[in-house]
Amino acid sequence: MNNLNKELHLTNRPVDMPTLEDFRIVEKSISELKENEVLVKTLYLSVDPYMRGRMSDAKSYIEPFQLNEKISGGAVGEVIESNSDNFKQGDIVAGMLGWSEYNVVNGHALNKINPELAPVTTSLGILGMPGLTAYFGLLDIGQPKEGETVVISGAAGAVGSIVGQIAKIKGAYVVGIAGSDDKTDYLMNELNFDKAINYKTTPNMKEALQEACPNGVDVYFENVGGEISDAVFTMLNKFARICVCGAISTYNLPSNEDIGPRIQRTLIKSSVLMKGFVVNDYAERWSEGIKQIAQWLNEGKLTYEETITEGFENIPDAFLGLFKGSNLGKQLVKIAEPTYAKL
Template identity: 65%
Template sequence: MDNQNQQILLANRPEGLPTKETFEFREIPIEKPKDGQVVVKTLYLSVDPYMRGRMNAGKSYVEPYAINAPISGGIVGEIVESRSEKLKAGDKVQGSLNWQLYNTVDAAAVRKIENTNVPLSAYLSVLGMTGLTAYFGLLDIGQPKEGETVVVSGAAGAVGSTVGQIAKIKGAKVVGIAGSDEKIKYLENELGFDKGINYKTTDHLQKALEEACPNGVDVYFDNVGGSVSDAVLNCLNDFARIPLCGAISSYNADENEDFGPRIQPKLLKTHSMIKGFIVGDYSNDFARGIQDLAEWLSQGKLKYKETIVEGFENVPDAFLGLFEGKNLGKQLVKVSEPSNK
C-alpha cells in the first residue's frame, strides 16, 4: 500500500438534477491509524437516491453533506492496516464511510463481515441497507396478509424488487410498477411478480392498475411519489397500509414545481395509514432482518440483481444514472479487488 488516496467532495449544492460539476475529486494522503483505528480499502461503494436529498441545505432526517467535504455512503471494504484488537488485516467490513479509496476510522465505525461465502457486494444490496429497508418497511408497516394485493413502485430497484419478493413469500399478490419493458420482464419472469406495469408506456396508469388489481390495493410500498402514487392512491382498499420509503420523482424538482392531488380525503375515506420511515429506525433489529434475508436467499426464495460500474472515477456517472433509471436492481461501483480473491 502506497500513500496515494483520493476522495470525492460535494463541490456545490445542485439546483435540479446534479451534474458532474456537483462533484470534485481530490488527491489526499492515506491517514496513518492511531490506537483503536483501522485503514479500510474500498472494494464496493453504494450510490443511492437518498443521497440527492443530502446535497440540499434544508433540514431532513439526516445531516446534509457539507460543501467541500467528502460525500459518504455505504461501503464494503478490506482492512489493510489495523491498530485494533477487534479487526486484523484482510478482514472484510461494511460501514457508512467517505467516498475515498482508503478510509482511516475507529474500528467501531465498521462491522466485520462474518460470512464471506456470500458475494461481498450483497452486503450493500440484498443483505445490506436496501434489503433491510424492504424487510422492515413491508413487514412492520405494510404487514401484508395472505391473499392481499401489494403494489410496489420503483419495483425493479434494489428496495422494490426485494419488497415484491418478500410479499410473495408472505402469500400476497404483487404488482410492480417500473419504467421499461426490460424491467417488467425481469419482475414477471425472474422475480415472480404477478403483474408488472410500465408507467412510461401505459396510456392510463390508473386504468392499468384497476385491471391488474381487480380487488383493490391493500398495501402500497411507495418509493417514488408523484403521479405514479397519485394513481395508486385512487385504488386503495379500506384499511390499506402505505410504507413511505422514498419520493425519487421529486428529488430534483423545485419545491414549487412538485404538486398534486390532496391525499388526506383519500386516506380518510379508506381509513388508510401512511407512514414514512428510514431503515435506521430498526437498527436494534438488524440482526433479525439479516438472518431472515440470508435464509430466504439460501433457500432460493429471494433473488437479487446488481448493476455494477467499475472504477472510482465513474462514481458520479453511476449516481447520476439513478435518476435516468439506468440501473436494474442495486447500483454499485466496484472500486478495487480484495487482496485474497
Template identity: 65%
Template sequence: MALVNHQIILAERPKGMPDSGTFKFVKKDVEELKEGQILVRTLFVSVDPYMRGRMQDAESYVEPFKVNEVIEGGSIGEVMESKSGNFKQGDVVIGMFGWQEYYVANEKEIRKIDPSLAPISTHLGILGMTGLTAYFGLLEIGRPKEGETVVVSGAAGAVGSAVGQIAKIKGARVVGIAGSNEKINFLKEEWGFDEGINYRTAEDLESEVKRACPDGVDVYFDNVGGEISDAVFTQLNRYARIPVCGAISTYNLEEVDIGPRVQPTLIKKSALMQGFTVGNYSERFNEGAMQLGQWLQEGKLKYRETIKEGFENIPNAFLDLFKGNNIGKLLVKVAERKYVE
C-alpha cells in the same frame, strides 16, 4: 512515500439535477495510523437515492453533506493495515466511509462481514440496508395478508424488488411498477411478480393500475411519489396500508411538488399512510438480516446487482439512479480484494 488517497467531494449544492459541477475529484495523503486505527481500502461503493437529499442544506432525518468534504455512503473495504486488536490485515469490513479509495477508521466506525456467507457486495444490498428497508417497511407497516394485492413502485430497484419477493413469500398477489418492458419482464420472470405496469408507455396510468388490480390495492409500497402514486391512490381498498419509503420523482424538482390531496382518500378508505426510514428499526437489524439470509439460502429470495467498474465512475453511477438505468442494487466496484485466503 505517502499513500495517495483519491476522494470525491461535494463541490457545490445542486439546484435540480446534479451534474459534473456538483462533484470534484481531489487527492490527499493518507495519514499515519494511530493506536486503535485501521487503514481500509475501498472495494465497493453504494450509490443511493437518499444521497440526493443530503446534498441539500435542509433539515432531514440525517445531516446534510458538507461542501468540500467527502460524500459519505455505505462502502465495503479490505483492511490493509491495523493498529487495532479487533481487526487484522485482510478482514473485509463495512462502514460509511463513502466516496474515497482509502479510509483511516476507528474501531467503532466499521464492522467485519463474513465473505463466506454470500458475495460481499450483498451486504450493501439484499443483506444490507436496502434489504432491511424492504423487510421492515413491508412487514411492520404494510403487513400484507395472504391473498391481498400489494403494489410496489420503483419495483425493479434494490428495495422494490425485495419488497415484491417478500410479499410473495407472505402469500400476496404482487404488482410492480417500473420504467421499461425489460424491467417488467424481469419482475415477472425472475422475481415472481404476478403483474407489471410500464409507467413510461401507459397512456392512462390510473386505468392500467385498475386493470392490473381488479380487486383493488391493499398495500402500496411507495418508492417514488408523484403521478405514479396519485394513480395508485385511486384504487385503494378499505383499510389499505401505505409504507412511504421514498419520493425519487421529486428529489430534483426546483419547486415544491404539488399534486392531488391525499387526505380525503385516506379518510374515505380508513387507510394508513406512514413514512419511515430503516434506522427506525436499528435495534432489530440482526433479526431482519438473519431472516433475509435464510430466505436467500432457501432460494425464496433472489437479487440482482448492476455493478459499474472504476472509482472515476461513481458520480455517473449515482446520476444513473435518476435515469432508471439500473435493475436491482446499483454499486460501483472500486478494487479487487488483495488478501484472499
C-alpha cells in the same frame, strides 16, 4: 503503497438534477493511524437515492454532506493496516465510509464480513440497508395478508424488488411498476410478480392499474411519488396501508413544484394508514431482519440483481443513473480488487 489518496468531493449544492460539475476528484495524503484505527482499502461503494437529499442543506433526518469534503455512504473494503485488536490485515469489512480509495476509520465503526457466507456485495444490498428497508417497511407497516394486493413503485430497484418477493412469500398478489420492458419482464419472469406495468409506455396509469388490480390495492409500497402515486391512491381499499419509503420522482424538484392531489379525504373515507419511515427506525431489530432474509435467501425464496459500475472516476455517473432508471436491482461501484483477501 502510494500515500496519495483520491477522494470525491461535493462542490455545489444542486437545486435540481445534479450534474458532473457538482463533483470533483481531489488527492490528499493518507493520515497516520492512531490507536484503534484501521486503514481500509475501498472495494465497493453503494450509491443510493437518499444521498440526493444529503446534497441539500435543508433540515432532514440525516446531516447534509459538507461542501468541498468527501461524500460518504455504505461501502465494503479490505483492512490494509490495523491498530485495532479487532481487525487484522486482509479482513473484509463494511461500514459508512468516505468516497475515497482508502479510509482511515476507527474500528468501532466497522463490521467484519465473512466472504465465505455470501458475496461481500450483499452486505450493501439484500443483506444490508436495501434488504432491511424492504423487510421492515413491508412487514411492519404494510403487513400484507394472504390474497391481498400489494403494489410497488420502483419495483425493479434494490428495495422494490425485495419488497415484491417478500410479499409473494406472504401469499399476496403483487403488482410492480417499473420504467422499461426489460424491467417488467424481469419482475414477472424472474421474480414471479403477478403483473408489471411499464409506466413510461403506459398512456393511462389509472386504467392500467384498474386492469392489473381488479380487487383494488391493499398495500402500496411507495418509492417514487408523483403521478404514479396519484393513480395508485385512487385504487386504495378500505383499511389499505401505504409504506412511504421514497419519492425519487421529486428529489430533483424545488420543493414548491411538487404539487399533487390532496389525499386527506381518501385516507379518511377508506381508513387508510400512510406512514413514512427510514431503516434506522428499526436499528435495534436489524439482526432479526438479516437473519430472516438470509434464511429466505438460502432457501431459494429470494434472489437479487446487482448493477456494478467499475472505476472510481465513474461514481458520479453511477449515482446520476439512479434518477434515470439505469440500474436493475442494487447499484454499486467497484473501486478495486483486494490486496490480501481472496473473494
